[in-house]
Amino acid sequence: EAGVTQFPSHSVIEKGQTVTLRCDPISGHDNLYWYRRVMGKEIKFLLHFVKESKQDESGMPNNRFLAERTGGTYSTLKVQPAELEDSGVYFCASSQGNWDYNEQFFGPGTRLTVL
Amino acid sequence: QKEVEQNSGPLSVPEGAIASLNCTYSDRVSQSFFWYRQYSGKSPELIMSIYSNGDKEDGRFTAQLNKASQYVSLLIRDSQPSDSATYLCAVIRGQNFVFGPGTRLSVLP
Numbered sequence: 164e165a166g167v168t169q170f171p172s173h174s175v176i177e178k179g180q181t182v183t184l185r186c187d188p189i190s191g192h193d194n195l196y197w198y199r200r201v202m203g204k205e206i207k208f209l210l211h212f213v214k215e216s217k218q219d220e221s222g223m224p225n226n227r228f229l230a231e232r233t234g235g236t237y238s239t240l241k242v243q244p245a246e247l248e249d250s251g252v253y254f255c256a257s258s259q260g261n262w263d264y265n266e267q268f269f270g271p272g273t274r275l276t277v278l
Numbered sequence: 279q280k281e282v283e284q285n286s287g288p289l290s291v292p293e294g295a296i297a298s299l300n301c302t303y304s305d306r307v308s309q310s311f312f313w314y315r316q317y318s319g320k321s322p323e324l325i326m327s328i329y330s331n332g333d334k335e336d337g338r339f340t341a342q343l344n345k346a347s348q349y350v351s352l353l354i355r356d357s358q359p360s361d362s363a364t365y366l367c368a369v370i371r372g373q374n375f376v377f378g379p380g381t382r383l384s385v386l387p
Contacts, residue, residue: 167321196374205282206322206366206377219374254321256375265310265370269321
């Protein structure tokens with residue numbers, strides 16, 4: 164069974180540009196999460212989809228970040244315009260729908276560098 | 279006070295020894311706890327989950343949970359150099375994870 168996949172693995176962009184990150188969850192997982200790890204800090208929650216609906220987006224830093232999950236399959240996270248402080252590793256995770264035992268499986272991450 | 283706290287390490291143990299990793303959390307209503315291992319540059323990999331007070335064993339790994347003390351630990355028996363990684367403690371808040379900063383473990387040959 165394929166795990167969570169993310170694309171691209173690395174992205175280097177200039178301040179002010181736009182970047183779109185993609186996540187493909189494990190097949191059959193309704194829950195999809197985005198997390199971010201900024202250098203030297205712990206992994207922080209960004210948002211949570213249940214199928215195509217945003218369940219919780221309380222961790223999104225600001226309105227420069229837009230996440231979508233059309234059709235409840237893969238998800239994209241767009242940063243527009245990117246700022247220097249957006250640099251970090253963006254992880255996607257997925258899980259099945261049992262809240263009490265919410266084992267999340269992580270993708271390899273996208274390392275974003277904003278210059 | 280951070281929601282999830284861990285000693286950042288590095289924690290160094292000789293090969294074959296027991297490594298003990300500790301984690302405390304602040305939210306008393308937390309019910310689900312997870313340990314992830316992350317090698318440098320790689321994604322977090324789930325090692326153990328624990329939901330009830332007491333011990334849970336899986337191979338060389340034992341997770342221990344004490345909800346009264348808001349404390350969860352991970353013991354690694356017969357530590358191997360391949361266990362060298364950062365170990366992340368994660369606590370469920372609502373339906374999402376709150377991660378600790380991680381403890382770097384170094385197992386010396």
